[in-house]
Amino acid sequence: MPFRFILDCDTGSDDAIAILAATAHPDLDLVAITTVNGNVSLDHVTDNTLRALDHVGARVPVYAGADRPLKRPDFPIPRAILNADSDFQAESIDFPKPVSTIEATGAIDFLVETYMDDSSADVTLVATGPLTNLALALAAEPRLAERIPRLVIMGGAHGNGNVTAAAEFNFWVDPEAAEAVLAAGVREVVIVPLDATHSAPLTLADCDVFDAIGTPAATGTARLLRHRIATDRAAQAVSIHGSQASPRAASPVHDPMCVAFLLRPDLFTECVEAFVTVETAGERTLGELLVDTRPWCPHPPNATVALRASVEVYRDFLRAAFVSGAEAYVPS
Structure with missing residues (x-):
């Protein structure tokens, strides 16, 4: 049976790649997507999510969630100021405008109703954006902590952060939500911080492989990844020849790693079990x-x-997803 999960995300380019891989892989069943304010504003997050799904013709219900952090009126530094000199996260991903629409139920109500239903006892929750939706759902129904079988989070940094020297974006955006979720007592929590994602970057050579596969999911991933490599301040371009980046130029692609882990637990080569918290007051x-x-x-x-x-x-997982999708793909 395919592995069932819900994706709670703030769809920018790497969340979109996670969606493309999840909908292409035959061993994954993406039950639903819930959207949250993060990489871009909630309306753009939701629009981008629908764009990614429509790009591959996937029919997955989408539920819109929180449009601001749990307790703060905005980010610690407003998004417009934070991203003023960067086009790394465009408001709209480079896919056609969607024709599909969101569900009438909101994300928080959906999460509560889903996990209070015994039929969802095997549905993992993968959270790749700020944890606002889950914090609100746990506040509304504290029993969710014992009902969610496993929670996989992209967030945090044990070493250096990416927004500040200490903090990774998702936890920095809504630290109170992250702390509330980690303190709630969810029975199994796996955190995928920057330490892991930066240790396995994808390259322009990977883009060429995905383009050769030729499906919308594969070529869409290549397009999004090329943009990340071109605009990521942390991209490790080994050499530049004129305006042509080396095939070894690379960028971390954070969010799909959480999805890959569902099927490939051997993805992580070093882990630690520990008591974790999130700083909510430090200057x-x-x-x-x-x-x-x-x-x-x-x-x-x-x-x-x-x-x-x-x-x-990581590469094996993505290639397996896109090759499997190729077997079922019939070009129009």
């Missing part, structure tokens, strides 16, 4: 993921934190 450390690995930590572990990943396994 310089707001949103920092604190991973307490002290042998004398007074609290039991509440999460598994991935520290390194295998780029070979």
